[in-house]
Amino acid sequence: MRLWLLPVAILAVFMALLGTMYLDYVVDPEENMHDFPIALVNQDVGDTIGAAGQERLVKFGDEVTEGLKKAVPADKIDLQVLPVNEASLRMQDNKVYGTILIPSDFSKRLGILGVGSVVPGDIQRPIITLQTNPRSGAFVTEIVTQIGTQALDQVNKQVGAQLTEQVQAQLTPPGRPPAPELSGATRVALAEPLQIVTQPFHPLPSGxxxxxxxxxxxxxxxxxxxxxxxxxxxxxxxxxxxxxxxxxxxxxxxxxxxxxxxxxxxxxxxxxxxxxxxxxxxxxxxxxxxxxxxxxxxxxxxxxxxxxxxxxxxxxxxxxxxxxxxxxxxxxxxxxxxxxxxxxxxxxxxxxxxxxxxxxxxxxxxxxxxxxxxxxxxxxxxxxxxxxxxxxxxxxxxxxxxxxxxxxxxxxxxxxxxxxxxxxxx
Known part of the structure; x- marks a missing residue:
């Protein structure tokens, strides 16, 4: 009996270990996620809004930053708020797997969008760039894209709700009759005002x-x-x-x-x-x-x-x-x-x-x-x-x-x- 029992027992234990190790690390990557490093760069310089004598500086980039901090699960994602040069360096050294980039004219473009939604003229939605780091690995890119898209979609809706309220308030100054309700097209334009662009940081060559x-x-x-x-x-x-x-x-x-x-x-x-x-x-x-x-x-x-x-x-x-x-x-x-x-x-x-x-x-x-x-x-x-x-x-x-x-x-x-x-x- 020992002739066949010993090899069977050894192989059973050996294969149990093999199965556990190889399946455990692929069964549920999203559930297992922890300390996943993503950089957040806020370059927004703000914009001055308001009537003459009542101007105030607003920085919608700061609001987006706070919204992203709340949108991403802290127990899974290590969201690092960094200057643009530091974020780029960490991407080059593979210290972060992706970067969310808020441009310097973000508040200005968002303000123009709010005005342009009710005033005739050409407008462009403000852009937030989601940079992936394909040199870290194909699956890393997929995770960054999924996490970034989900978080930014949530922030996009929050910014849209705030922008809609602001536009409606600007159309109805204190002491004046209520302005007409915003048109359906205007509400659609304001509901998701941000354009999310995903692009690779230093794309990999073919081969x-x-x-x-x-x-x-x-x-x-x-x-x-x-x-x-x-x-x-x-x-x-x-x-x-x-x-x-x-x-x-x-x-x-x-x-x-x-x-x-x-x-x-x-x-x-x-x-x-x-x-x-x-x-x-x-x-x-x-x-x-x-x-x-x-x-x-x-x-x-x-x-x-x-x-x-x-x-x-x-x-x-x-x-x-x-x-x-x-x-x-x-x-x-x-x-x-x-x-x-x-x-x-x-x-x-x-x-x-x-x-x-x-x-x-x-x-x-x-x-x-x-x-x-x-x-x-x-x-x-x-x-x-x-x-x-x-x-x-x-x-x-x-x-x-x-x-x-x-x-x-x-x-x-x-x-x-x-x-x-x-x-x-x-």
Missing amino acids: TGQGLTAFFYALLLLLAGLVGSMTIHTMIDAQLGFVPTEYGPWFVHFPPTPISRFHTLLIKWGVMVVTANVVAGVFLLVAKALGMPIDHPLGLFLYSALAIIAVGVTGLSVLAAVGSAGLLINLILFIILGLPSSGGTVPIEATPKYFGWLASFEPMHQVFLGVRAILYFDASGPAGLSRGVWMAALGLAVGLVLGLAITRFYDYKGLRRTGTGRPAAA
């Missing part, structure tokens, strides 16, 4: 898969390190005579080589470093051949090699520490926990909060940030490249220390790989 190439490129790097570590581990062990190599019904099992665990791991690490540089070059050539725009090919190559080495070295160290069980540990660490918390498809701010905790150290998220910064944000450090590099270096350091400490300890204890049935942790 970027609407912002998905960064995610899949990062996934390739992670898989190269993970699969590479498993392949190198198995093939080197086979060449050294620690495991048999099967070819269909035939197999070859070389005599065990008298070599320490430490030196075995050094050989595997060396092969991993060479492989990482070759594979990083292959990925770059394939991307270029497929027409993917790459403005910083050298930076992408160097970072790709670093990421593959970091993942591969850590994966080999885990295998050296716990043996075959390391395959499951590596899959859990790099794939099951890594992909949902990467932020490559659904932003971290639209997933359950524990994904944000995972994203603080999971390799996939760090690699994605680095690749996205290189491909979409001009290799900007603040946009994610700095974090991607130092986290990859930290991961590499952890892998090196783990591998060195474990193999040295096993060698010190005399746990040789001699095929004698003694404890093995290849």
Whole structure:
């Protein structure tokens, strides 16, 4: 019974974790949303209204700002009121996912609309611009558009109601007979006076898969390190005579080589470093051949090699520490926990909060940030490249220390790989 019960139990637990992680982060992004950063820029300078001697300065932009603060749910949206230059800088560095822009002539245009609605002449509705940040990801753009449209529609109706009252009041000064009711056409014009324009901030060029190439490129790097570590581990062990190599019904099992665990791991690490540089070059050539725009090919190559080495070295160290069980540990660490918390498809701010905790150290998220910064944000450090590099270096350091400490300890204890049935942790 143990022959089949143990693998069934392990796989059941393994797949339960897999199903939970992969479904939980996509089931309800709107419900899971938290701290989603959107900038609000109010450039309105106001306008002077009123009869001579009774002029007053009004700033409808301030009213719209307050209305937006109330319209967006504070527990879900981090609405940041910023100057235009700061908002633009944060968009460039991927610190905010969208910007709501109120122009400097907003109050003036709104006042003209109020007068023009009852006086013959050409008028234009005041414009509020909703800028999306497509380089943050396709799903991010969709969320920004949905949130911004809903909030601005609500504000539009509130401004329309206030403007209608003001126009009616101006047509009926104190002490004079009531003016005729506003016509239906006028009320329609005043009911929703704002024109909402959605436009991308720094649109992505063609060949970027609407912002998905960064995610899949990062996934390739992670898989190269993970699969590479498993392949190198198995093939080197086979060449050294620690495991048999099967070819269909035939197999070859070389005599065990008298070599320490430490030196075995050094050989595997060396092969991993060479492989990482070759594979990083292959990925770059394939991307270029497929027409993917790459403005910083050298930076992408160097970072790709670093990421593959970091993942591969850590994966080999885990295998050296716990043996075959390391395959499951590596899959859990790099794939099951890594992909949902990467932020490559659904932003971290639209997933359950524990994904944000995972994203603080999971390799996939760090690699994605680095690749996205290189491909979409001009290799900007603040946009994610700095974090991607130092986290990859930290991961590499952890892998090196783990591998060195474990193999040295096993060698010190005399746990040789001699095929004698003694404890093995290849």
